[in-house]
Amino acid sequence: MPHFLSTQDADFDEGFARLLAMKREDSPDVDEAVGRIIADVRTRGDDAVIDLTRRFDRLTLTPDTLAFTEDEIDEEIARVPDADRAALERAAERIRAYHARQMPEDAEWVDPEGATLGWRWTPVRAAGLYVPGGLASYPSSLLMNAIPAQVAGVERLVVTAPTPDGKANPLVLLAARLSGVETVFRVGGAQAIAALAYGTATIPAVDKITGPGNAYVAAAKRRVFGRVGIDMIAGPSEILVIADGDNDPDWIALDLLSQAEHDESAQAILITTDDGLANDVARAVEARLKTLERREIAGASWRDFGAIVTVNNLGEAAELADMIAPEHLELCVATPEALADNISHAGAMFLGKWTPEAIGDYVGGPNHVLPTARSARFSSGLSVMDFLKRTTIATMTPGALKAIGPSAERLARSESLEAHGLSVRARLDRLNEQ
Amino acid sequence: MPHFLSTQDADFDEGFARLLAMKREDSPDVDEAVGRIIADVRTRGDDAVIDLTRRFDRLTLTPDTLAFTEDEIDEEIARVPDADRAALERAAERIRAYHARQMPEDAEWVDPEGATLGWRWTPVRAAGLYVPGGLASYPSSLLMNAIPAQVAGVERLVVTAPTPDGKANPLVLLAARLSGVETVFRVGGAQAIAALAYGTATIPAVDKITGPGNAYVAAAKRRVFGRVGIDMIAGPSEILVIADGDNDPDWIALDLLSQAEHDESAQAILITTDDGLANDVARAVEARLKTLERREIAGASWRDFGAIVTVNNLGEAAELADMIAPEHLELCVATPEALADNISHAGAMFLGKWTPEAIGDYVGGPNHVLPTARSARFSSGLSVMDFLKRTTIATMTPGALKAIGPSAERLARSESLEAHGLSVRARLDRLNEQ
Numbered sequence A, B: 001m002p003h004f005l006s007t008q009d010a011d012f013d014e015g016f017a018r019l020l021a022m023k024r025e026d027s028p029d030v031d032e033a034v035g036r037i038i039a040d041v042r043t044r045g046d047d048a049v050i051d052l053t054r055r056f057d058r059l060t061l062t063p064d065t066l067a068f069t070e071d072e073i074d075e076e077i078a079r080v081p082d083a084d085r086a087a088l089e090r091a092a093e094r095i096r097a098y099h100a101r102q103m104p105e106d107a108e109w110v111d112p113e114g115a116t117l118g119w120r121w122t123p124v125r126a127a128g129l130y131v132p133g134g135l136a137s138y139p140s141s142l143l144m145n146a147i148p149a150q151v152a153g154v155e156r157l158v159v160t161a162p163t164p165d166g167k168a169n170p171l172v173l174l175a176a177r178l179s180g181v182e183t184v185f186r187v188g189g190a191q192a193i194a195a196l197a198y199g200t201a202t203i204p205a206v207d208k209i210t211g212p213g214n215a216y217v218a219a220a221k222r223r224v225f226g227r228v229g230i231d232m233i234a235g236p237s238e239i240l241v242i243a244d245g246d247n248d249p250d251w252i253a254l255d256l257l258s259q260a261e262h263d264e265s266a267q268a269i270l271i272t273t274d275d276g277l278a279n280d281v282a283r284a285v286e287a288r289l290k291t292l293e294r295r296e297i298a299g300a301s302w303r304d305f306g307a308i309v310t311v312n313n314l315g316e317a318a319e320l321a322d323m324i325a326p327e328h329l330e331l332c333v334a335t336p337e338a339l340a341d342n343i344s345h346a347g348a349m350f351l352g353k354w355t356p357e358a359i360g361d362y363v364g365g366p367n368h369v370l371p372t373a374r375s376a377r378f379s380s381g382l383s384v385m386d387f388l389k390r391t392t393i394a395t396m397t398p399g400a401l402k403a404i405g406p407s408a409e410r411l412a413r414s415e416s417l418e419a420h421g422l423s424v425r426a427r428l429d430r431l432n433e434q
Helices: A012-021 A031-044 A046-057 A071-075 A081-099 A139-152 A171-179 A189-198 A215-224 A248-259 A274-290 A295-305 A314-324 A336-341 A356-362 A398-414 A420-432 B014-022 B031-044 B046-057 B070-077 B084-099 B139-152 B172-180 B190-197 B215-224 B249-258 B273-291 B293-303 B314-324 B338-340 B356-360 B396-413 B418-433
Strands: A001-005 A107-110 A116-123 A128-129 A156-160 A181-186 A208-210 A240-241 A267-272 A305-310 A328-332 A348-351 A388-395 B003-006 B107-110 B117-123 B126-130 B154-160 B184-186 B207-212 B236-245 B267-272 B307-310 B327-333 B350-353 B386-396
Touching: A001 A012, A012 A314, A012 B350, A031 A139, A031 A189, A031 A215, A031 A328, A031 B126, A046 A189, A046 A295, A046 B046, A071 A171, A081 A139, A081 A171, A081 B396, A128 A189, A139 A156, A139 A171, A139 A208, A156 A189, A189 A208, A189 B386, A208 B031, A240 A248, A240 A314, A240 B293, A248 A267, A248 A274, A248 A295, A248 A328, A248 A356, A248 B418, A267 A274, A267 A314, A267 A348, A274 A295, A274 B031, A274 B046, A314 A336, A328 A336, A328 A356, A336 A348, A348 A356, A356 B386, A356 B396, A356 B418, A388 B356, A398 A420, A398 B084, A398 B139, A398 B356, A420 B356, B014 B314, B031 B046, B031 B293, B046 B154, B046 B190, B046 B350, B084 B139, B084 B172, B117 B249, B126 B139, B139 B154, B139 B172, B154 B190, B190 B207, B190 B215, B236 B273, B236 B314, B249 B267, B249 B293, B249 B356, B267 B293, B267 B314, B273 B307, B314 B338, B327 B338, B327 B356, B338 B350, B350 B356, B396 B418
Parallel strands: A001 A305, A128 A156, A128 A208, A156 A181, A240 A267, A240 A328, A267 A305, A328 A348, A348 B386, A388 B350, B003 B307, B126 B154, B126 B207, B154 B184, B236 B267, B236 B327, B267 B307, B327 B350
Antiparallel strands: A107 A116, A116 A388, B107 B117, B117 B386
16 A cells, blocks of 8 residues: 545645655665776776676677677667557657757857857767666667757767666667667676776776666766766756646556556655545555556556545645656646646646656657656756857956956955966066056 | 976876876764764754853854844854955845856646646745855855855745854845844854754854855765755865966965865866966966965965976867866966866856956855866756756646557556556546547
């Protein structure tokens, strides 16, 4: 049974605070082991990567076989059923169209003092995308990471994807092909992250690493951060559905379960103004849990972290939503746009009952790499911006320097930074001589 | 003596690689101590903050005196000389005008399938800005952190600024007043960061923490990252000046020294096409080092990490600049725009000989919080974007769902995520019934 709460309960605030504070992840402390792996890759390069791949993935590689060849990729891709290929192409196309609109503009203007100011965006030169192996090897995630990089104009895009026991995922290779990936290395774990950050003879170093992974991958990304850029460290999935009484309980139940089935630590919450719907959804979830393929995972998530909250009105729902700051937010209400305007903190919003969250995981267009664990309060999902950086630009004329230089000099002296002040003063003196 | 290199040297590549790899910072390992301080603040709140402030800042506070009162701020500000006040106001105005142009636009469009897609930017609700105490207590840094937050629309902006032995910096308080800061708490160190991240009875928790600080502050920011957002962890300052022969060596020397005077670990590099200028700048630096107030710091930085590199042409200079990816880049050449177009990786560029870097520290307009230690390869300076986050939005119509839903269902099944597929299928079935 999930947690049931109502804003009419006398102890609602305490119960809701407990729900928010729930610790859903026990991250095993692998930091030391990861430190050793990174040091090993830095010292021994390819040899270390090959040894570690033999040990963890039971796969024997050589520098020549670390990467898939074009022929190998062709061969794997040929096995993808036509309908899967068409669906993946559709997804790639829609994700590309959405992200193309995110490209920011350069700016340049002349200010009243005559100074030219502005900024310029340029892509990261090389990016490495991590794709997990085994069960969580999702071609959709590869698209969601690689396409923004491709749209940003990243020159060199490589993927590392472990192939335990040599088993590759043909759809992942097709996704790589569809999104401009240059090379796919069949390595994973902390050793792949270390190779991407520091480079080996065969795996060239990149400037930015993105993509999900297990505790080892997450710890390695934390450790190499600063040497290279990384995306967020994603926690378990979350969904918040806000629904009025005019909904099919089975649809809502499936939407909740589509997060719950990801992970026993995932969290699915329903907030509703309708007590009847609350009960009906609870029953519909139980019914679906009888037959769902991943019922063990989804059932555990729903039992431990699921919640149904009844509220008096949508205003209350909006307030709670901002406190939850969910990764995914579905608004299954009559006028979802109005409700959306009242909510500030969410990674992605899905408006109206015809927009199940799963659409956003694949073909909606927006990115599915989104802030978890309430971090939507201060961060955003993956985007083209993650693969760009901005250089600010300033050009003074003699006139502009005359106008604003004295203020700079004054502030420099007030901060006891004499050379700062002198560098401005030397130029002002020259202008005054002229 | 700084390092002298020339691209004509047979061993240039090795020498330049050594320059790039130079370890300039020895960060003392304070992580354990910081862990204890954070735990203490989480457990004992105000009491811990007060005890630690007594111990580290030799200042006895109570919950009532943790923050400056309005009257206290008025009193301190009254001591600011008029010229300093005017300069600070000038700086605030120009920084505000520049950052106002950074506000990104929301987007919404209807795609060919009839789906409405887009995104929306919203500000972080509450931000905490850290201002160091003592020598590095820079009012300009407060402006550079607070104004972007204010422009972004952050509702609640607080500052923590230690006042060792009770000594406040009136200019810092004036800068806070000029940039919409609500409260200034006279606490610092890891205890201030912990209080901002977790909240105490008197210091309310925020969602984002920015601002420079010592090793304790940096370690605390790393530890609370995830609970709240943080800006970058800044390393020691850097400047790269690219100059042709037509320059005043003294100006270039002062520009180099204006970074070197920050910190013994700062790095100032000159790349020039002119051997004569190389020698003249070296001499001019030595001459200025005889009288400069901070000559011990600047001298150590220049001796240990300074470098003068002579190159055959500006093409070589651009290549080296991209490898250095400097925090500050001055282009003192005849056509700086053309050279700027050939360089991708730099935090901020200053074009032409009338644009000393120090202008950008105070009154230029662009932010002076910039990526260091080669991280301009993958990251940008502080901006309005650091105080905003983006929520993506998608609204399907029945028609749009019919068009793209089957692809989502197909991909969900290929990833063995049954509930994802069913959440789409249940809706498609309803549409097919109709």
